[in-house]
Amino acid sequence: MKSKLADLQNHINSLPYSEFKDMVIRYGYNHQINVQDDIDVLNSLDLQKRLEKLKINTKCPKCGSEHVVKNGNRNHIQRFKCKKCENQFTLFTNTIMEKTKWHWSVWVKVMEMTLNNYSLTGMKSVLEKDYGYVGINHKTLFLWRHKIIHAMASMPQPVLSGIVQVDETFIREAQKGSRKLESYIGKDEQREPRYGYNPSKYGVMGAEFATVTTAVDNTGHCVCKVTGLGRLTPDVFTDMFENHLNAPAYICSDGNSVYRDYCKVQNIPHYERPSNFMKILAEHGYVSQSRSDEAIAIKQHQSNEAIQLKLYDKGLIDRLTFNGFLPYAEFKEIKKKNKLNLSRVNQLHGEIKGFIYGNMTNVSTKYLEDYIGYFTFIKNWSVDNGRYPHSKRDAEKILVEILKYQGRYTVTELKAKVLTLPKPSSRYMTLLKTYTKKAQELTKNKYFKFDEEDRVISFDKRTYLLDIPETRIKEACKEFGVKHKRKWVRWAVVSEMLKHPKATEIIIYLINQDKVMKMYKEDIDYLNQQRYKDSLTG
Ligand SMILES: [Zn+2]
Structure with a gap:
């Protein structure tokens, strides 16, 4: 038996699977023996040889000791x-x-099909036609593909340096309550239309959204992590990103105070650009320059510069939040020289959404971590290799990479995988509910929802007021008739505001003024669908 196997193995090592199988079946036919078991054994021996060559498990996989000895074999596999x-x-x-017991070339093929977004039906048909695997079922294929995705998702993410842009993006949970694998597999081919959901009640600050926090540096390397349901908290950001940030020259972010506080604590220069940046500029008369008339363009440029200078001095637009206050000219110079902006991270978010909503079906939060990890692995692989992985060669290269890394990938563990995302506390949810309702009444906007830049993380009014630009405070005092002493002292003014009977109203007024949009896209989409439905039925 042994010499027969060894002989065969030398012949077949380099053959594609279909030819290999043909050969063995013919061999069996000529010798009047059943060869199916032999095929499985040959596959396993071939894989074993490859694992040996890659130096997998040269140490004990349990304790890491190098004192290991051969201990017989079972079904021809060395123990x-x-x-x-x-x-x-x-x-x-x-x-x-x-x-x-899959042949190496079949592994490579399934990896290649996974990288190229084949559906389960598509994979099944290739495996049947080209590899003779008749009757392979969807569940087996789903778990196989998912194991590969999970393995790529488990690869370590890079360490970023230089100028790092950070921001969160939000993925709406698609399948609340329906976490059964069976329902997942059956629906693979018929993607459910993305409308028909009711809009979330509390927007991205509530638990219906998973927050994906991302960071990208100048080389294009990125770190993307599912950081929880609802808001991002300072602790979670520090836990998940600290090891991926190596003394960045600058961190660029929007107005979410989580990043500002992190940079302050870590002493990292911080460029902050609030989301309402363009809105504020436009409100104060900023225009895009004429392309046809040069004289007009020059005048417009001068006027735009004057507007930015004024707004900058009032702390209403982008700024650097370290080393005290910089004069505008100096700030402008640093911003230009280091190309401080958020364009890379915005582009990355577009890609993440395209990937999740376009390629992945049923984005149950249970699988979201794996899909985001997979996306991140492919993205960084593309940066390192200068191309997206598509070919058979790329598939084989990645297969070797994940084998060498050696995570734990048993099917039992995949099935048992439970969601460990931080969830908002019930105290927080009660406050969010109460304040959302209040804000909807006060702003007379029943679609009002808080978002990540509203700085309501803890609903601490004092912290909120101490944090916003002086000009805005003064403006609000005037609007609500809050009296303050001649000499302007922030903490004293804030105390006066908090004592005011309309304290909550003042804060909601301020938040509402900062808002970029009055309605969330999902609410607009929902209303449009309703209108469409009405026109069909009525
Ligand atoms: Zn051991």
Whole structure:
């Protein structure tokens, strides 16, 4: 048996699977023997040889000891024993190939099809036609593909340096309550239309949205992590990103105070550009310059510069939040020289949404971490290799990379994977509910929802008021008739405001003024669908 297998193996090692299988079946026919078991054994031996060549499990996978000895074999697979902890293992232990009998070239093909976004039906048909695997079922294929995705998602993310742009993006949970694998598999081909959901009650600050926090540096390398349901908190950001930021020259972000506070604590220069940047500029007369008339363009440029200078001095537009206050000319110089902006991270968010909503079906939060991790791996791989991975060669290269990395990928673990995302506390949810309702009444806008830049993380009014630009405070005092002493002292004015019977109203007034949009896109979409439905039925 052994020499027969060894002989065959030398012949077949480099053959594509279909030819290999043909050959073995013909061999079996000529010798009047059943070869199916032999095919499985040959596949396993071939895989074992490859794992050996890649130096997988040269140490004990349980305790890491190098004192391992051969310990017989079972079904032709070499077994090892650890002298230190007595653990028994094979070269397959803890790899994605554990307990499988697929030929190497089939693994490469499934990886290639995964990278090219094949549907399960598409994969099934290729495996049947080109590889003779008849009757492979969707569930097996789903788990196989998911194991590969999970393995890529588990690869370490890079460490960023230089100028790093950070921001959150939000993915609406698609399948609340329906977490069963079966329902997931069955729906793979018929993607449910994305309308028909009711809009979320509390927007991105509530628990219906998963927050994906992202960072990208000048090289294009990125770190993307699902940081929880609802808002991003300073602790979570620090926990998940600290090890991925290596003394950045600058961090660029929007007005979310999480980033400002992080930079302050870590002593990192911080460029902050609030989301209402363009809105504020436009409100104060900023125009886009004429392209046809040069004389007019020059005048417009001068006027635009004057507007920016004024707004900058009042702290209403973008700024650097470290080392005290910089004069506008100096700030402008630094911003230009270092190209401080948020364009890379905005582009990245577009790609994430396109990937999740376009390629991935049923974005149950349970799988979101794997999909985001997979996206991130492919994105960084593309930066390192100068191309998106599509080819068979790329697929094989990635397969080797994940085998060498050796995460734990057993199907049992995949199935048992539970969601460990931080959820908002019930106290927080009560406050969010109360304040959203109040804000909707006061602003007379029943679509009002708080968002990540509203600085209502803890609903602490004092912190909020101490944080916003002086001009805005003065303006609000005038509007609501809050009296203050001649000499302007921020904390004293803020105390006066908090004592005012309309304190909450003042804060909601301020937040509402900062808003870029009065309505969220999902509310607008929902209303449009209703209108469409009405026109069909009425
Ligand atoms: Zn051990």
